[in-house]
Amino acid sequence: MAMDLERVVEQARETFESGGTRSYFWRRSQLRALKDLLHEKEAAICEALKIDLGKHRVEAYRDEIGFVIKSVDYALQNLKKWMKPEKVSVPLVAFPTTSEVVLEPLGVVLIFASWNFPIGLSLEPLIGAISAGNSVVLKPSELASASSKFLATNLPKYLDNKAVSVIEGGPLVGQQLLEQKWDKIFFTGSARIGRIIMTAAAKHLTPVCLELGGKCPAIIDSLSRSRDVKVAINRVAGAKWGFCSGQACIAIDYLLVEEKYAPFLVELLKEKIKNCYMRPADLTRIVNKHHFQRLREIIEDPLVAATVVHGGSLDQENLYIEPTILLDPPLDSEVMKEEIFGPLLPIITLKKIGDSIEFLKGRPKPLVIYAFTNDEKLKKRIIEETSSGTVTFNDAVIQFALDTLPFGGTGESGFGKYHGRFSFDQFSHRKAVMRRSFCLEFSFRYPPWNERKLQFLRYLYSFNYIGLLLLFLGLKRCSST
Structure with missing residues (x-):
């Protein structure tokens, strides 16, 4: 089993590194396919939830199927905007410069879902991971075995099965998954298991998102x-x-x-x-x-x-x-x-x-x-x-x-946010990008140091444009005499 898991992770990483998951068209196609699954397999989902938890189909639709459809639609409506680089302002000290924040996928992420909403709590973070352009390994809860089987059987039929995999199993499988190297681990469950997740993640310095509980x-x-x-x-x-x-x-x-x-x-x-x-x-x-x-x-x-x-x-x-x-x-x-x-x-x-x-x-x-x-x-x-x-x-x-x-949550109720844009951000790296030309170079940045350079920097960092202008004119006057 451990070798099989290693191969699943290896395939997910190869798929990610090929660049296919990064495109807008791949992300959109996967979200649309996920929506198709929810519509076409509604009866099967309701049956799985009835077997696992005795949920009435109205409750199943309200809390899981309809809820996830809503989230997919929201992601589809906003995906282009989320993917667009964010222009940011720059201080005068960096003139002439342009800067932006580029949202890039983290890589290969692991999602542990909980048993109480076994479809919704599997697919909601999956929406964010796909929207952000990652490869994903999903581990549903073994306590909701019918829902776990449904996801393992049907997700590969609708989604890119080289980029999105479902691994079934109990605590031993979960432990073996934690031994692999991930770019992010997303966990929904108890604080007790959350501590185990964090301990395992520390080995590879893997960032984690813990959605825990608490007495509300x-x-x-x-x-x-x-x-x-x-x-x-x-x-x-x-x-x-x-x-x-x-x-x-x-x-x-x-x-x-x-x-x-x-x-x-x-x-x-x-x-x-x-x-x-x-x-x-x-x-x-x-x-x-x-x-x-x-x-x-x-x-x-x-x-x-x-x-x-x-x-x-x-x-x-x-x-x-x-x-x-x-x-x-x-x-x-x-x-x-x-x-x-x-x-x-x-x-x-x-x-x-x-x-x-x-x-x-x-x-x-x-x-x-x-x-x-x-x-x-x-x-x-x-x-x-x-x-x-x-x-x-x-x-x-x-x-x-x-x-x-x-x-x-916060404190013992967990950390890390998701839903909507927050799910996209949860599975993205905000990469800072700065662009500067060679056309201007300022000597005050470099030695030899003197008081005039110090004064220039004081004005510059305090945004004292009038003082900066007067100092600049003074420098010009001195240089012309």
Whole structure:
């Protein structure tokens, strides 16, 4: 297997070095082919996602197929502009000079995808890597085996299989891939595996992009208008139970609310669960028995179980966990220390909603902070006093679909941004190019040094054009007398 992997990487590098992936026409043709695959194989993708995660085809289209089609279209619309060299201004000290930034592909890149959105999280970074003109090796997650098989079977039929390869397998294959030399590694997954990726990448000084997770909080202010409350509850519930059953790095992990508002909020969430999230057919199932058991142990912890105010039923045979609400579980319990990645929703109460700022500042930086509020002062404090990959007000998870916003974490939630132009930049090297003629040469750049040259440089670097002109005229006057 190791020799086969070496050959795959070698072929990808040979293809890249041949120059074929650099052209606009190659990049455009690959993006169009990827779009064709999504349209023509929609039913097969939905079937794979149903096998892997029990996703309803509407959810599959909303979060993966349609999402990726949108991203491909955006890349196709903007590719020429992204590839165009960027002219930059130059200071007077460099006159006469022109400069630009040329975007060049990195080379051969490795993409590790996650299991929770196995199609979307494989193809979204692939769009950026192709748009930037790279050769790519994609490693889908073995935990979503049907989706992995779909990608391995179909991507070579639609894309240039000498430039884009799909490697299936488990941790051993991943380890063998990390032993190869890459020009960039893009990883989506847990912080634990992210540390392994960074350690392996250090051997070759390979740059990495880590899209990790973290406990994404939602601050729920007491909204005065009844319609705002209903909309907020819709969006909170959708971002927890309606988005891969909470198995997402940007899903709401827990709520922060005022004590007096908590009972009202619990009742509203119960009603929403009853109306929308009772049928297993409408919920993504837990991915496998290992993750089911992990969640079971969390919820059956006696200190946590005592805080369950709704739900809590488990069906191991079907890997189903009922949407569950916890009210004030211990802050040192597993459910509040680790990313939940499941349909358990803790609610943490505070004396006043402003205390949420200090609460968040005392914890690792999350991937996203959500806040449902009409209080502009609170919004300002959240932006200025907290740190996170993203801040989203009055909605949740929808920011992931915006191609014009960079997506990525900070601190333990990861580093490196992608989506839209940011994906293109993630897989590009910004090469500085300066052009200068031989027509002018200035002696003040070289020894022998004197005070007049020093004064000339002072004016030049401070953009003191009047002083520079007077000094120049003084030099001219001295030279003519």
